[in-house]
Amino acid sequence: MTQVSMTVNGKAARGDVEGRTLLSTFLRDQLGLTGTHVGCDTSQCGACVVHVDGKAVKSCTIFALEAEGAEVATIEGQANADGSLNVIQQAFQDHHGLQCGFCTPGMVMSAAALLKENPKPSEAEVRDYLEGNLCRCTGYHNIVKAILAASGQDVGAIAAE
Amino acid sequence: MPKDGGIGASTKRREDVRFLTGAGNYTDDINVRGQAYVHFLRSDVAHGRINGIDTGAAEAMPGVVRIFTGADFEGVGGLPCGWLVTDRFGQPMQEPPHPVLAQGKVRHVGDPICAVVADTLEQARDAAEAIVLDIEELPAVVDMKAALAEGATKVHDDLKSNLCYDWGFVEENREAVDKAIKEAAHVTTLELVNQRLVANPMEPRVAVGEYNRGTGDHTLYTTSQNPHVIRLLMGAFVLGIPEHKLRVVAPDVGGGFGSKIFHYAEEAFCTFAAKACNRPVKWTASRSEAFLSDAQGRDHVTKIELALDKDNNFTAIRTDTLANMGAYLSTFSTSVPTWLHGVLMAGNYKTPLIYVNVRAVFTNTVPVDAYRGAGRPEATFQLERVIDKAARELGVDPIALRRQNFITEFPYATPVAVEYDTGDYVATMDKLEEVADLTGFAARRKASEAKGMLRGLGVNCYIEACGIAPSNLVGQLGARAGLYDAATVRVNATGSISVMVGAHSHGQGHETTFPQVVAEMLGIDASQVEIVHGDTSKIPFGMGTYGSRSLAVCGSAMVRATEKIINKAKKIAAHLMEASEADIELKDGAFSVAGTDKSVAWGDVTLAAYVPHNYPLEDIEPGLEETAFYDPANFTYPSGAYACEVEVDPETGKVTIESFTAVDDFGNIINPMIVDGQVHGGIAQGIGQALLEHCVYDDNGQLQSASYMDYAMPRADDVPFYAVDHSCKTPCTHNPLGVKGCGEAGAIGSPPSVVNAVIDALQSGGKNVTHIDMPLSPSRVWAAMNG
Numbered sequence: 001m002t003q004v005s006m007t008v009n010g011k012a013a014r015g016d017v018e019g020r021t022l023l024s025t026f027l028r029d030q031l032g033l034t035g036t037h038v039g040c041d042t043s044q045c046g047a048c049v050v051h052v053d054g055k056a057v058k059s060c061t062i063f064a065l066e067a068e069g070a071e072v073a074t075i076e077g078q079a080n081a082d083g084s085l086n087v088i089q090q091a092f093q094d095h096h097g098l099q100c101g102f103c104t105p106g107m108v109m110s111a112a113a114l115l116k117e118n119p120k121p122s123e124a125e126v127r128d129y130l131e132g133n134l135c136r137c138t139g140y141h142n143i144v145k146a147i148l149a150a151s152g153q154d155v156g157a158i159a160a161e
Numbered sequence: 162m163p164k165d166g167g168i169g170a171s172t173k174r175r176e177d178v179r180f181l182t183g184a185g186n187y188t189d190d191i192n193v194r195g196q197a198y199v200h201f202l203r204s205d206v207a208h209g210r211i212n213g214i215d216t217g218a219a220e221a222m223p224g225v226v227r228i229f230t231g232a233d234f235e236g237v238g239g240l241p242c243g244w245l246v247t248d249r250f251g252q253p254m255q256e257p258p259h260p261v262l263a264q265g266k267v268r269h270v271g272d273p274i275c276a277v278v279a280d281t282l283e284q285a286r287d288a289a290e291a292i293v294l295d296i297e298e299l300p301a302v303v304d305m306k307a308a309l310a311e312g313a314t315k316v317h318d319d320l321k322s323n324l325c326y327d328w329g330f331v332e333e334n335r336e337a338v339d340k341a342i343k344e345a346a347h348v349t350t351l352e353l354v355n356q357r358l359v360a361n362p363m364e365p366r367v368a369v370g371e372y373n374r375g376t377g378d379h380t381l382y383t384t385s386q387n388p389h390v391i392r393l394l395m396g397a398f399v400l401g402i403p404e405h406k407l408r409v410v411a412p413d414v415g416g417g418f419g420s421k422i423f424h425y426a427e428e429a430f431c432t433f434a435a436k437a438c439n440r441p442v443k444w445t446a447s448r449s450e451a452f453l454s455d456a457q458g459r460d461h462v463t464k465i466e467l468a469l470d471k472d473n474n475f476t477a478i479r480t481d482t483l484a485n486m487g488a489y490l491s492t493f494s495t496s497v498p499t500w501l502h503g504v505l506m507a508g509n510y511k512t513p514l515i516y517v518n519v520r521a522v523f524t525n526t527v528p529v530d531a532y533r534g535a536g537r538p539e540a541t542f543q544l545e546r547v548i549d550k551a552a553r554e555l556g557v558d559p560i561a562l563r564r565q566n567f568i569t570e571f572p573y574a575t576p577v578a579v580e581y582d583t584g585d586y587v588a589t590m591d592k593l594e595e596v597a598d599l600t601g602f603a604a605r606r607k608a609s610e611a612k613g614m615l616r617g618l619g620v621n622c623y624i625e626a627c628g629i630a631p632s633n634l635v636g637q638l639g640a641r642a643g644l645y646d647a648a649t650v651r652v653n654a655t656g657s658i659s660v661m662v663g664a665h666s667h668g669q670g671h672e673t674t675f676p677q678v679v680a681e682m683l684g685i686d687a688s689q690v691e692i693v694h695g696d697t698s699k700i701p702f703g704m705g706t707y708g709s710r711s712l713a714v715c716g717s718a719m720v721r722a723t724e725k726i727i728n729k730a731k732k733i734a735a736h737l738m739e740a741s742e743a744d745i746e747l748k749d750g751a752f753s754v755a756g757t758d759k760s761v762a763w764g765d766v767t768l769a770a771y772v773p774h775n776y777p778l779e780d781i782e783p784g785l786e787e788t789a790f791y792d793p794a795n796f797t798y799p800s801g802a803y804a805c806e807v808e809v810d811p812e813t814g815k816v817t818i819e820s821f822t823a824v825d826d827f828g829n830i831i832n833p834m835i836v837d838g839q840v841h842g843g844i845a846q847g848i849g850q851a852l853l854e855h856c857v858y859d860d861n862g863q864l865q866s867a868s869y870m871d872y873a874m875p876r877a878d879d880v881p882f883y884a885v886d887h888s889c890k891t892p893c894t895h896n897p898l899g900v901k902g903c904g905e906a907g908a909i910g911s912p913p914s915v916v917n918a919v920i921d922a923l924q925s926g927g928k929n930v931t932h933i934d935m936p937l938s939p940s941r942v943w944a945a946m947n948g
Binding site: 018020028029033034035036037038039040041042044045047074075076078079085089092093094096098099100101102103104105108123124126127128130131133134135136137138139140141142143144145158 | 187189415838846869880
């Protein structure tokens, strides 16, 4: 066991982990941050996306020890300070961008990373960016709409209902 | 309408807030103090005899609590099959045992052999590697035709053959159908494969078993679409635990699509092991494990013949299907190719004679069971493909051929034993032509051709049967369960309401839509109504959510229970206002006396029910809580017309979906936003089947598409924005809300139009291609073009 420490959602966090402990396991099992989900074991589904030092990372794909000293952001830290949904979260609710909710944390975290890089993405750019996030419920229609809406674009003009 | 959303409002989903903030409570989020972890050692061969299992070294590994093998389960039952199919000779299907852990033989890659329980998951995995298995590999049967050949290796030594059943429907029609096909002016024949798929809800399955030594109570937390079904099957048939000592909880569940209906070995194992180890036992599937252990879907090989007279009227349909059961009979596997498939063979058309023959086959593959649509996509695909092929052979417009043969009068009794109560297939086709702008297709094709692309248009109709029922009929057909549902409406003293429902929400949004119905009926705010589901200790015995049944069946129970609430509340209100019960009216959450200005609020009545000081105690009991069980008189029959436009790159065979339009008739709609979303998801799964997804075994029964690296799930850039329209409404005539199922329509209705569109594109490019089996991958399309 090795001690690892990092900042998670602005708070100091530490724990003892094995070398093989994944960041997703550390977040879920040791910190109780169960909003980060694990939907596959080949880094394909993206349900586990978190931000590590501002970059979108599949937390099932790095070891907890690799995040030593890093700033980690998870879905639990995304709401506004007053607890209300942030712009992206609110857009997902407004546009029915989630159904079972399992892929949702990864979708929201990927969307946040996309909009940081590209504040006004086109539909094609959104779809391309989401290649690493699988959703089985929504057919992506309302997820893409939600992200375009969160970027301030008029989705009514882009996608039919 | 209640100001925060009644029937017909696109109310935003209340459950979203917890899912968007990471506050959901999925089964893997549940950890019980002192829990141990189980890792299953699974077979890596498709067929083999277990000659020995040496767990000695593994048991000495750090953290190991206990290692279980099939021998530990000899005293308990096997996993049951919920539907007994009788073959066309009147004999029961062959029904082999399905042990919790393999006994004697392994029959598919992934068949669980040993279960290692340890303090940590890593210790359990490490110990599993130290188990020494002596397994004699046997020849595997993978191909269905080979499995039925004389002298084929048997999956189950004690059965006569690998044939589960040979089903004929309607058997009495057989000769008449043969004769009609012989005498037809034209017969179109199509042989096709409806390929095996994997449901792939994004949340892998999880089970946590817990046992209370003090009370003898068992609890199972599990990723299920129907916790009461699991309690009944596991308690009564596998482990022998009476219902009152067994609680099954299915909390937030991350999608199901059918694959979480069934009772699985891992659920029984964790429940059993929690008592045996006197510790809670948790199992979380990896995705790789899900590919080897979740029941898979489809896998039919079919020949369909469509007979037409000289005026192009359909006169007969004959089908011959091989349906893969896999190595064991999963819970509802046997009903899928029969009662969920054969009864849909009439589609939207008045074909007087139909005969469906299905032979279900055991193979050394993962068991197959219901996946979104379950039998109905298979029926729709073959019918809508053969009609398109017939139109080409006859040189007629495929839409016109469909229109000519539409059923136009309802109720309509099909030759395959069901009666459609309502529908308007002309209206949905008219709407499709408008929404999809079919008149503009020629110009769009021209534009594609100018870019060097082939453009195709594919259209199809579908009919679906949802909310399978009634119980007495399905019992005669072999169902070993009732198919009603139940709801308890508990009005609290201050007027808020908890509705305990048998249906389970794992993406469908019941927590939002069900309150919309109750709020509308009572005239109170929807926010005053909460849905409780997913816990057998809280909800009445209901059958859960599958087959697009929740609103039509459980919602009807909820309406009936709410009507009982209103009747009782009116009695209380009449007493409070010293009026006759017959004069009491309920409007906007208040009770008034007709023709007067006397009124009492909802909350006054509910408080009187629980503080019965001024109350007709001699006539009615205190309290305000009612339960209703609802057994539907018939299925509901949603229908629709879909159109797909594709571009095919003639250089590479790559297909791009340019547009997809869905027009569905779901009858009355509670929440249009949610219904649209259900259709979107179904379409993506249908496009996935048509173009991408394929569960592939090699000749030795090794699963070659066992991860998301190899199983092509639809991704955001594989699909377009969809156009969906639900303005055509013929309300169901036999349920109180006039609603039909909507959850599976997209997956049922979309594959044929995609394939029809690709064939149309290739034909427009002068390629004489009449059929390509799904998935229409670039290599398959290219091969067809250049073959």
